[in-house]
Amino acid sequence: MAERSSATRVPSRTELSLVRFENVGLRYGLGPEILRDLSFQIPAHSFQFLTGPSGAGKTSLLRLLFLSHRPTRGLVNLFGHDISRLGKDEIADLRKRIGIVLQDFRLLDHMTTYENVALPFRVMGRSESSYRKEVIDLLRWVGLGDRMDALPPILSGGEKQRAAIARAVISRPQLLLADEPTGSVDPTLGRRLLRLFIELNKSGTAVIIATHDIGLMDQYEARRLVLHQGRLHVYE
Numbered sequence: 001m002a003e004r005s006s007a008t009r010v011p012s013r014t015e016l017s018l019v020r021f022e023n024v025g026l027r028y029g030l031g032p033e034i035l036r037d038l039s040f041q042i043p044a045h046s047f048q049f050l051t052g053p054s055g056a057g058k059t060s061l062l063r064l065l066f067l068s069h070r071p072t073r074g075l076v077n078l079f080g081h082d083i084s085r086l087g088k089d090e091i092a093d094l095r096k097r098i099g100i101v102l103q104d105f106r107l108l109d110h111m112t113t114y115e116n117v118a119l120p121f122r123v124m125g126r127s128e129s130s131y132r133k134e135v136i137d138l139l140r141w142v143g144l145g146d147r148m149d150a151l152p153p154i155l156s157g158g159e160k161q162r163a164a165i166a167r168a169v170i171s172r173p174q175l176l177l178a179d180e181p182t183g184s185v186d187p188t189l190g191r192r193l194l195r196l197f198i199e200l201n202k203s204g205t206a207v208i209i210a211t212h213d214i215g216l217m218d219q220y221e222a223r224r225l226v227l228h229q230g231r232l233h234v235y236e
């Protein structure tokens with residue numbers, strides 16, 4: 001794969017970017033800049049792996065994309081909006097277009113697995129009869145058919161991870177962000193989950209999977225965003 005300078009890459013006229021970063025930097029407090037001069041785009045419908053050594057800033061970049069961190073410098077444009085101009089409500093609205101799987105899963109402990117996965121539909125105000133089958137089918141597909149009524153505290157790490165993934169993909173968001181989404185499952189389940197992300201991408205979602213797992217990346221030819229020493233290298 002050839003590396004292409006993100007600064008010189010010109011998107012075609014038909015290629016819509018969901019995300020555009022220009023010279024973005026991020027530091028925590030008074031610490032060093034951990035992300036430096038990031039300039040790249042995420043085209044609509046694209047699929048990419050985000051990789052790099054531990055501590056390179058993958059999670060931090062996903063948090064910038066989810067608008068839970070603000071950059072310390074540079075421009076972040078999400079779905080055509082310059083995020084520095086947005087208020088809280090507008091940010092909450094943009095987030096509804098993003099599905100996210102975090103390493104700590106963030107399941108709601110007082111709701112069953114089924115209810116957690118159905119949550120995005122409930123937030124949209126849809127009636128249960130309109131989504132019940134879809135939620136059950138997806139839970140079965142990720143191997144949680146017999147765990148639908150279980151509460152998250154009694155799920156294994158891998159089961160929680162699959163529930164978090166199902167919740168992130170169920171509403172087919174425009175952009176899916178997943179942080180080490182196969183970190184807690186065995187290779188067979190990992191392949192199955194990768195297929196789920198690929199299918200989601202084929203139905204129109206742009207997908208960004210942060211991973212260290214070379215075995216996972218080798219299973220699917222995709223764009224790679226590689227973080228190294230604070231900088232991002234894009235391999236098309």
Ligand SMILES: Nc1ncnc2c1ncn2[C@@H]1O[C@H](COP(=O)(O)OP(=O)(O)OP(=O)(O)O)[C@@H](O)[C@H]1O
Pocket residue numbers: 028034052053054055056057058059060061
């Ligand atoms: N909230 C925070 N406050 C201060 N420093 C932080 C914070 N979050 C992350 N860092 C630091 O920022 C750097 C990048 O961390 P980050 O978690 O983004 O890396 P990563 O590539 O996702 O790592 P891993 O692969 O180990 O999950 C690390 O040096 C980390 O210690």
